Ligand SMILES: [Zn+2]
């Protein structure tokens with residue numbers, strides 16, 4: 453077994469603390485990565501606190517992982533020791549169903565997507581995530597990372613990046629289209645950067661007047677403050693596509709009404725409680741409301757390559773792992789621009 457050291461939650465009440473554990477030996481198709489940076493995703497906090505139920509403890513969170521390959525198995529083709537590499541939200545799936553064969557492993561038809569942490573590998577052992585010094589992963593789920601970009605700022609692309617890139621691509625967002633981004637946090641700021649890069653006219657919706665300048669800097673063509681309903685009413689029928697990144701309860705109907713005929717609104721944030729949706733705004737205008745989850749391995753690699761070409765990274769604030777609990781408190785208050793990333797050098 454390979455010795456690992458990281459930070460874990462022992463139960464749903466306790467703060468994260470130092471934790472020693474073991475990972476499997478490097479198998480023929482496995483890659484051992486020395487982790488350099490790991491992004492802090494809002495879903496880490498939800499799972500640490502068991503807010504979605506079924507949490508497995510002790511839990512080492514983290515699914516925005518980047519680092520350097522330390523060792524590869526005998527049959528590994530994509531990587532060699534010394535390469536930069538990344539691991540996102542998944543480490544395995546059934547690999548046989550239609551979704552898996554079509555490169556959409558996150559939607560595995562058999563429900564056998566193995567998540568990077570708080571999940572169980574095919575042998576039943578719990579998976580441990582990136583708040584640690586290393587990880588062992590099958591090369592089929594390891595991403596290539598370009599040395600051109602700031603590595604710490606690449607980490608959040610593995611979840612926040614692909615979660616926003618995938619729906620924008622799936623629904624063909626591009627030039628000549630008007631796109632709305634709801635919420636300016638970890639997900640929202642990436643949606644803004646991608647929609648801008650794809651050539652759309654982008655409107656940022658936010659509750660915070662203080663974020664206007666930042667939204668413009670990140671690529672918004674205009675910013676709309678949502679606290680005043682009149683600002684939204686003026687934009688009825690305006691948008692081809694709206695991506696909603698907000699995980700707090702909010703009124704979806706006000707946004708659906710802002711779609712054009714045949715427009716799509718896609719949810720990537722997940723409020724805990726169901727939200728009422730009125731039928732008429734959908735019917736009148738043939739509008740649709742959809743959801744989207746991360747992206748497959750192939751598309752995640754495409755996104756990373758696109759980011760390297762266009763010089764797109766996340767806006768991050770580095771934190772030592774010893775301050776992860778304070779980082780969680782600040783994340784809950786939206787007091788981060790726009791993603792915490794743990795500098796794993798602090799672990800030593
Ligand atoms: Zn995430």
Ligand SMILES: [Zn+2]
Pocket residue numbers: 545546547548549550551552553559560561562563564
């Ligand atoms: Zn499958």
